[in-house]
Amino acid sequence: MQLYNTLSRQVEEFVPYNPPHVKMYTCGPTVYHYAHIGNLRSYIMEDVLEKFLRYEGYDVKRVMNITDVGHLSSDADTGEDKMLKGAKRENKTVMEIAKFYTEAFFNDCRRLNIKYPDVVEPATNCIPKFIDMIKTLVEKQFAYQAGANIYFDTSKVKDYYCLTGHNEDELLVGVRDDVEEDTNKRNKSDFVLWFTKSKFENQELKWSSPWGVGYPGWHIECSCIACKHLGEYLDLHCGGVDNIFPHHTNEIAQSESAFGHPWCKYWFHVQHLKEKGGKMSKSKGNILTVSTLEENGYNPLVYRLFCLQSHYRKPLEFSYEVLDNVKSAYDRLVARIVNLKPEGEPDTEQVRRYHELFGEAVGNDLNTSSGLTILYDMLKDDLSDATKLAITADFETVLSLGLLEAREAGLKAASEDSDDEFAKYVESKIAERLEAKKARDYARADAIRAELADKGVVLKDSREGTTWEKAK
Ligand code: AMP
Numbered sequence: 001m002q003l004y005n006t007l008s009r010q011v012e013e014f015v016p017y018n019p020p021h022v023k024m025y026t027c028g029p030t031v032y033h034y035a036h037i038g039n040l041r042s043y044i045m046e047d048v049l050e051k052f053l054r055y056e057g058y059d060v061k062r063v064m065n066i067t068d069v070g071h072l073s074s075d076a077d078t079g080e081d082k083m084l085k086g087a088k089r090e091n092k093t094v095m096e097i098a099k100f101y102t103e104a105f106f107n108d109c110r111r112l113n114i115k116y117p118d119v120v121e122p123a124t125n126c127i128p129k130f131i132d133m134i135k136t137l138v139e140k141q142f143a144y145q146a147g148a149n150i151y152f153d154t155s156k157v158k159d160y161y162c163l164t165g166h167n168e169d170e171l172l173v174g175v176r177d178d179v180e181e182d183t184n185k186r187n188k189s190d191f192v193l194w195f196t197k198s199k200f201e202n203q204e205l206k207w208s209s210p211w212g213v214g215y216p217g218w219h220i221e222c223s224c225i226a227c228k229h230l231g232e233y234l235d236l237h238c239g240g241v242d243n244i245f246p247h248h249t250n251e252i253a254q255s256e257s258a259f260g261h262p263w264c265k266y267w268f269h270v271q272h273l274k275e276k277g278g279k280m281s282k283s284k285g286n287i288l289t290v291s292t293l294e295e296n297g298y299n300p301l302v303y304r305l306f307c308l309q310s311h312y313r314k315p316l317e318f319s320y321e322v323l324d325n326v327k328s329a330y331d332r333l334v335a336r337i338v339n340l341k342p343e344g345e346p347d348t349e350q351v352r353r354y355h356e357l358f359g360e361a362v363g364n365d366l367n368t369s370s371g372l373t374i375l376y377d378m379l380k381d382d383l384s385d386a387t388k389l390a391i392t393a394d395f396e397t398v399l400s401l402g403l404l405e406a407r408e409a410g411l412k413a414a415s416e417d418s419d420d421e422f423a424k425y426v427e428s429k430i431a432e433r434l435e436a437k438k439a440r441d442y443a444r445a446d447a448i449r450a451e452l453a454d455k456g457v458v459l460k461d462s463r464e465g466t467t468w469e470k471a472k
Pocket residue numbers: 027028029030031037038039040041042067238239240241242243270271272273274279280281282
């Protein structure tokens with residue numbers, strides 16, 4: 001597969017360290033609020049990437065963290081603790097908030113056909129691991145203590161900005177939501193590994209550490225959770241573009257300094273979903289969720305199709321007008337699939353040919369819209385319905401648009417409709433027979449019984465009237 005690598009800033013052939021195994025890590029949600037459909041754009045595209053790698057024969061192990069501690073409102077260690085903010089807003093404990101929004105997140109994922117990762121690990125499960133890595137960084141003199149916190153010294157790494165290629169000032173302006181200056185830092189870009197001097201009076205979550213009671217910074221969790229489940233070499237690391245700096249930049253600095261060797265080969269970043277007003281953001285409050293879409297009458301999978309129609313490296317603007325068009329396209333697609341009447345065996349040569357075509361299209365830097373074009377063209381191609389259905393099933397292992405499930409539901413509804421029609425017809429014949437009997441037209445009554453018998457209907461007369469059933 002060809003994949004754009006943020007680290008090299010070019011499209012490259014994807015070659016994992018140890019094929020066919022792929023060690024894939026995804027930054028999970030910060031569980032202080034519902035995920036908005038922007039966050040879910042990233043998770044949908046990461047899901048397609050994972051499934052496509054499996055489609056191409058890779059054995060993927062995917063790990064996701066859950067951020068339930070340490071993420072402050074500015075990614076650069078300033079502002080309010082996001083989890084505390086959520087807990088305060090809802091008058092609950094941080095752990096209650098974390099549990100509730102973690103479940104809500106995976107509920108949303110399920111409705112969008114996003115596969116549950118092989119491993120999901122909340123940050124608060126791994127504090128001893130974080131402490132171990134921080135200890136190593138302090139020992140190797142990549143970290144220092146100042147004002148009772150532990151900081152990573154970014155001047156100690158050779159190429160701190162390797163992931164961005166941008167200059168320091170430009171990037172630091174981007175992440176600084178407020179003007180709060182941490183005077184403990186030796187360099188502007190240094191970041192907190194461990195907070196011991198908490199600035200939050202009611203910091204609920206704190207742990208003992210060699211540096212005193214406190215809690216971890218945000219970035220350390222992903223380096224440690226990835227290492228815990230995937231070892232010291234990672235093939236693929238994913239997130240939204242806002243994660244590139246400082247979060248992923250800091251992950252690389254920590255991991256490579258602690259391990260003493262290069263860490264992750266490929267960095268995959270999804271561009272943002274925007275609204276007319278700009279980037280969609282949880283902290284803005286009024287957010288669009290999967291439930292909002294459902295309340296407005298949209299199947300969440302229509303939103304999945306909306307995302308797959310665009311390239312993941314292009315910003316995408318959300319609007320209900322566009323979503324309405326996608327909904328019509330989705331309904332037409334489902335109708336096409338429901339109308340397939342497979343007979344006989346699929347043509348395996350064609351299934352194989354289309355498997356390759358789809359692989360080439362999507363394998364071109366995850367070009368999902370080309371993959372969709374192949375699906376549409378295939379449905380118009382001169383193939384048997386059994387072959388079309390088999391190819392659709394093959395593509396669906398990657399697209400996951402629920403097309404086969406929609407087909408099942410459509411066929412069931414159609415058969416229920418025709419059952420209803422049939423029942424109405426039988427009832428009308430029974431009424432007609434009753435009238436004939438009343439008029440002593442027994443020949444007509446018998447003819448009706450015979451007509452129904454031909455259609456497999458058995459009539460049973462009793463004092464209460466006539467009932468019917470289908471002959472067994
Ligand atoms: P968070 O829960 O804020 O930690 O974010 C979860 C994931 O969503 C991260 O990978 C972010 O980079 C990503 N993300 C945040 N905002 C957007 C957006 N508007 N569009 C796409 N992805 C986003």
